[in-house]
Amino acid sequence: MTEITLSRRGFLASACCLAAAPIFTPVTFAAMPGDNRFVTIVLRGAMDGLDLVQPYGEAAFAALRPTLALTPEKGLLDLDGHFGLNPAAADLMSLWKGRELAFVHAVSTPYRDQRSHFDGQDMLESGGEHVAAEKTGWLNRTLSVIPRSQARKAIDVNTSTELILSGPNNVDVWASDSNLGTAKDEMQFLMRLYAGDPAFAKAMEEATRANNAAMITEPDGKRGEKIADVATLAGNMLKGDYRIASFSITGWDTHVAQTGQFKRPVQDLAQAINTLKVTLGLEVWSKTVVLAMTEFGRTVRQNGSGGTDHGTGGCAVLAGGAIHGGRILGKWPGIGAGQLLDDRDLMPTADVREIAAAMLYRQFDVTAGDLTGKIFPGLSFDKGSQFLKV
Amino acid sequence: MSLSFQTMAAIRFGYGFRPGEASPQNKDQLLGQVKDAALRAPSFPAGGIDGRHQQIVDLQDRLRELRQSGSDDEVRRKRRKAIQKQVQQGFQRDAYARLMQAVLSPNGFYERLATFWTNHFSTSANKSLPMRMIVPLYEAEAIRPNIGGSFRDLLRVATEHPAMLIYLDQAQSQGPESSRGMKQKKGLNENLGRELLELHTLGAGSGYTQADVRAGAMVLTGLTIDREEMDAVFRPGISEPGRHTVLGVSYGGAKRSRKDYLALLDDLAVHPKTAQHISGKLAAHFISDQPPEEMVTAMADVWKGTDGDLTAVYGAMLDHPAAWRDEGAKARQPFDYVVTGLRALNAGSDNGIAGDFMKADQEDDDDVMAPSKDMAGQDNAMGGDGGAMAPDPANEANSKRRKAFQTARGLGLGALRRMGQPTWLPPSPAGFEENFSAWITASQLAERLAWARRASARFGKDEDPREFLRSTLADAARDETIRVVSQAPSKISGLTLVLASPEFNRR
Numbered sequence: 051m052t053e054i055t056l057s058r059r060g061f062l063a064s065a066c067c068l069a070a071a072p073i074f075t076p077v078t079f080a081a082m083p084g085d086n087r088f089v090t091i092v093l094r095g096a097m098d099g100l101d102l103v104q105p106y107g108e109a110a111f112a113a114l115r116p117t118l119a120l121t122p123e124k125g126l127l128d129l130d131g132h133f134g135l136n137p138a139a140a141d142l143m144s145l146w147k148g149r150e151l152a153f154v155h156a157v158s159t160p161y162r163d164q165r166s167h168f169d170g171q172d173m174l175e176s177g178g179e180h181v182a183a184e185k186t187g188w189l190n191r192t193l194s195v196i197p198r199s200q201a202r203k204a205i206d207v208n209t210s211t212e213l214i215l216s217g218p219n220n221v222d223v224w225a226s227d228s229n230l231g232t233a234k235d236e237m238q239f240l241m242r243l244y245a246g247d248p249a250f251a252k253a254m255e256e257a258t259r260a261n262n263a264a265m266i267t268e269p270d271g272k273r274g275e276k277i278a279d280v281a282t283l284a285g286n287m288l289k290g291d292y293r294i295a296s297f298s299i300t301g302w303d304t305h306v307a308q309t310g311q312f313k314r315p316v317q318d319l320a321q322a323i324n325t326l327k328v329t330l331g332l333e334v335w336s337k338t339v340v341l342a343m344t345e346f347g348r349t350v351r352q353n354g355s356g357g358t359d360h361g362t363g364g365c366a367v368l369a370g371g372a373i374h375g376g377r378i379l380g381k382w383p384g385i386g387a388g389q390l391l392d393d394r395d396l397m398p399t400a401d402v403r404e405i406a407a408a409m410l411y412r413q414f415d416v417t418a419g420d421l422t423g424k425i426f427p428g429l430s431f432d433k434g435s436q437f438l439k440v
Numbered sequence: 441m442s443l444s445f446q447t448m449a450a451i452r453f454g455y456g457f458r459p460g461e462a463s464p465q466n467k468d469q470l471l472g473q474v475k476d477a478a479l480r481a482p483s484f485p486a487g488g489i490d491g492r493h494q495q496i497v498d499l500q501d502r503l504r505e506l507r508q509s510g511s512d513d514e515v516r517r518k519r520r521k522a523i524q525k526q527v528q529q530g531f532q533r534d535a536y537a538r539l540m541q542a543v544l545s546p547n548g549f550y551e552r553l554a555t556f557w558t559n560h561f562s563t564s565a566n567k568s569l570p571m572r573m574i575v576p577l578y579e580a581e582a583i584r585p586n587i588g589g590s591f592r593d594l595l596r597v598a599t600e601h602p603a604m605l606i607y608l609d610q611a612q613s614q615g616p617e618s619s620r621g622m623k624q625k626k627g628l629n630e631n632l633g634r635e636l637l638e639l640h641t642l643g644a645g646s647g648y649t650q651a652d653v654r655a656g657a658m659v660l661t662g663l664t665i666d667r668e669e670m671d672a673v674f675r676p677g678i679s680e681p682g683r684h685t686v687l688g689v690s691y692g693g694a695k696r697s698r699k700d701y702l703a704l705l706d707d708l709a710v711h712p713k714t715a716q717h718i719s720g721k722l723a724a725h726f727i728s729d730q731p732p733e734e735m736v737t738a739m740a741d742v743w744k745g746t747d748g749d750l751t752a753v754y755g756a757m758l759d760h761p762a763a764w765r766d767e768g769a770k771a772r773q774p775f776d777y778v779v780t781g782l783r784a785l786n787a788g789s790d791n792g793i794a795g796d797f798m799k800a801d802q803e804d805d806d807d808v809m810a811p812s813k814d815m816a817g818q819d820n821a822m823g824g825d826g827g828a829m830a831p832d833p834a835n836e837a838n839s840k841r842r843k844a845f846q847t848a849r850g851l852g853l854g855a856l857r858r859m860g861q862p863t864w865l866p867p868s869p870a871g872f873e874e875n876f877s878a879w880i881t882a883s884q885l886a887e888r889l890a891w892a893r894r895a896s897a898r899f900g901k902d903e904d905p906r907e908f909l910r911s912t913l914a915d916a917a918r919d920e921t922i923r924v925v926s927q928a929p930s931k932i933s934g935l936t937l938v939l940a941s942p943e944f945n946r947r
Contacts (some may be wrong), residue, residue, distance in 0.1 A: 225883040247942040257882035354627025355612035
C-alpha cells in the first residue's frame with residue numbers, strides 16, 4: 051500500500067517536472083508529507099571541541115590549558131553548570147535556549163592512530179571502518195537507500211564535489227556564486243561537444259540543473275562566496291526540492307595562538323546555522339537536522355605555542371528544529387590523570403558515525419540494516435541508540 | 441592510437457602549444473629544459489631574490505616600529521592599513537608575474553615541474569602578512585633552482601626555508617626540556633614533524649607511528665627563524681637535548697646541532713618509501729590518477745639507484761611506454777587551464793597579444809589596483825561584456841583603464857581564485873587536489889565556460905576557429921570537435937568551443 055502512494059507521488063512529481071521544466075516547483079514539494087531535511091557541515095582542520103564546549107567544572111582543565119581554558123568569570127557562557135560555550139559562539143545561545151542545539155562530546159571516527167588530517171577527513175566522509183575501506187561518500191550511498199531518491203535531491207555547496215557526497219548517485223554541485231550564463235544556441239553546441247565524453251556531459255547537465263534551481267531560488271542572482279551566502283544557497287535549495295545539503299567550514303587547524311585563530315571559524319559556524327534557520331523558515335526548519343562534524347579532536351594539553359596538536363576524541367554539533375536539544379550528549383570520559391587516551395587525547399566514547407546514522411534513520415527511514423551494512427560498514431547501531439532521543 | 445611526440449610533449453608534459461614557439465622534438469630536449477631553466481631566475485619576486493630579502497627585512501622593521509609606536513589607535517590603524525595594502529599589491533604583482541612566466545616560457549616541462557614541487561612542498565601566503573612576500577621568494581630561491589638535482593638537496597632547502605618554518609609553525613617549536621624552553625614555558629609543536637613524514641617524504645599510511653612524529657619534531661627543535669633577518673637559524677638553546685628515535689634510527693645527543701636534523705632529512709630523502717611515494721605522485725600528476733604500477737616501480741628503482749637524482753627519475757618516467765599512450769586521462773587543473781588558454785591565444789610578436797595585454801595591466805598604477813575582488817568576481821560572473829557599471833562620461837579614460845584592468849584580472853588571478861586554485865594559497869599543507877573528479881564538476885565547468893567566452897572575445901578577434909583548433913590541439917582534436925567548431929555561429933563562439941572542448945580541458 052505504501053508503494054502505491056509512493057509511486058503516485060513520484061508520478062505527480064514527474065508531471066510537475068515536465069510542466070515546469072527543468073526543475074520542480076517548491077510549492078509541490080512543501081505539500082508532500084515526510085519531507086525532512088538533513089544538512090552536514092564538515093569542519094575541516096580538526097575542531098578543538100574542548101575549546102568550543104569547555105569542561106570548566108573539571109578540576110584538571112585549567113591546568114592542562116593555562117591560556118585556553120575559560121570560566122564563566124572570564125566570559126565563558128555557561129551551558130549546564132559543568133560545560134560552557136566559547137564566547138565566540140555567543141550567537142548560538144538562542145538556539146541552545148530554544149532547545150534546537152546539542153553538543154556531543156568525546157566522539158571520533160574509527161580513525162585512531164596517525165592523526166593525519168587527510169586520512170582523517172577521508173574517513174569522516176567515506177564512513178568506512180578504516181582508511182580506504184570505502185571509495186565513495188556515506189551521504190552519497192545514503193541516496194541509494196532512501197525511497198524516492200530521484201525526487202529528493204542532494205546538493206554539495208562547494209566548487210568541487212567533496213568525498214562525502216561523491217559516488218554513483220546524482221548530486222548537484224554548486225558554488226554559492228556560480229553562474230552558468232549560457233545562451234540557448236550556444237547550449238546546443240556545447241551539448242554536441244560533450245556528447246561523446248560522459249564526464250563532461252555529466253558536469254554540463256549538473257551545471258544546467260543547479261544553475262536553473264539557483265536562478266529560481268534567487269532570481270536577482272545576488273550571490274557571494276561568504277559563509278552566509280553558502281548557507282543561504284543551501285537553505286534555498288532545501289526549501290525547494292533538495293533534501294540533503296553538505297558544505298564545509300575551514301580554519302580549525304589551530305597549531306599556534308589558538309585563542310585568536312579559533313574565533314573566525316566558530317563565528318562562521320554560528321552564522322551558517324543561524325542563516326539556515328532564517329532561510330528555511332519556521333516550517334521547514336522544524337523538519338531539519340544539521341550535523342556539524344570534524345575529522346578528529348585535538349590534544350587536551352595546549353602545546354608549546356598556545357595551540358593544540360592533532361588528537362582523537364572530538365565534538366559534534368547537532369542543530370535544527372527537528373531535534374530535542376539544549377543538552378550535552380555522549381559519555382564524558384573525564385580529563386583527569388589516567389583518563390586520557392595515550393596520556394594525550396580526550397578518550398573517545400562513541401563513534402561519530404552513530405550520530406549520523408541516527409539522524410538518517412529518523413529523517414529518512416533508512417533501515418538499521420542499510421545503515422550498518424551499506425552506509426557505515428562495521429558500525430553497530432540499533433533503535434536503542436542514545437542519539438535517537440535527541 | 442597515439443598522438444605525435446610533439447603533441448604529447450606539449451599537452452601532457454607542458455602547458456600546451458603557443459603559436460610560433462618550437463616544441464620539444466625528443467626526450468632529451470624535455471630533460472634539457474630542466475637543467476637549463478633551473479639556472480635562470482624567474483620573473484618573480486619583484487626586486488629579485490636579493491632585493492626581496494631586503495624588502496622583507498624592511499617590512500619586519502616597519503611592523504616592529506608600528507608595534508612600538510606610541511601614537512593613538514587611529515593613526516596606527518591607518519599606518520597598518522597602508523602597509524597591508526602595499527604588501528598585498530606586491531603579492532598580486534608577483535602572482536601575475538608567476539602566471540605570465542608560465543605563459544611566456546618556452547620551457548613548459550620545467551614550468552610544470554616547478555608547479556608540481558611548489559605544490560608538493562606547499563606553503564600558503566595566507567599565514568601572515570610577511571608570508572605574502574616570503575612565499576614567492578620561496579618558490580624562486582628554494583624550489584625552482586633545485587628541482588633538477590638530488591631530492592636530498594631539495595628537501596633540505598625547502599624544509600629550512602622561512603616560508604616552511606612559518607607555515608608549519610616550526611618557528612614556534614621549542615624542546616620542552618631545553619634550557620630556553622623551560623624558562624619560557626613554551627614547548628613542542630609537531631606540525632612540521634608530522635607533515636615531513638606524511639606529505640614531504642614517506643607518505644601517509646607508510647608505517648610510521650605517532651611516536652615517530654613526535655621524535656621527528658624533537659629532532660627538528662632548534663630549527664627556527666631569525667625574525668630580524670627572516671632567515672633560518674639553528675638555536676641550540678631551544679633544541680631538545682638527548683637522543684630521539686625516528687623509524688628505528690637514533691638522532692641527537694647531549695649536545696644538539698644542526699647536523700642532527702640534517703641527518704634525519706637525508707635518511708628520509710633516500711628512504712625506499714619516499715622513492716615510492718614521490719614517484720607515484722609524479723606519475724599521478726603527469727600521466728594518470730591511477731598510474732601503472734610498473735611505471736612507478738621503474739621510477740622508484742631509478743630513485744634508489746641514484747640516491748634520488750630527480751632528473752634521472754623524470755627520465756625514467758619519460759622512458760616508460762605508458763608516458764606516451766592513453767592521452768587525455770588527466771583533467772587540467774585551473775592554473776594549467778588558464779596558462780594553456782592564454783598561450784593558445786597568444787599570437788603576435790614579442791610577448792604576443794595576450795602577454796602584452798596582461799603585462800600592461802599588471803603594471804598599472806595603485807588606484808586601479810584598488811578594486812576589490814568582489815568587483816572582479818562580479819564582472820567575471822557576467823561572462824562577457826555586460827559590465828555592471830555605466831561609464832562616467834567625465835572620466836572615460838579612467839573607466840576604460842579600470843575595465844581593462846578588470847578584464848586582465850578576470851582572465852588571470854581572479855579566474856584562478858574562482859576556479860579554486862588561487863596562486864600560492866593552497867587549502868592545506870597537502871596542496872591542491874590532484875584528481876579528475878575534483879576539477880571537472882558543474883561549477884568548474886561554468887567557470888571555464890565564462891573564462892573561454894571572455895578570453896575569446898578579448899584576444900580572438902583575428903583568429904579563425906578552425907585554424908585556432910589546429911594550432912592549439914593539433915592531432916589531439918576529435919572529429920566531433922572539428923565538426924562542431926567549424927559549424928559554430930560566430931568566430932567567438934567557435935573559439936569558445938575550442939577552449940571549452942573536453943580535449944582542451946584534458947591532458
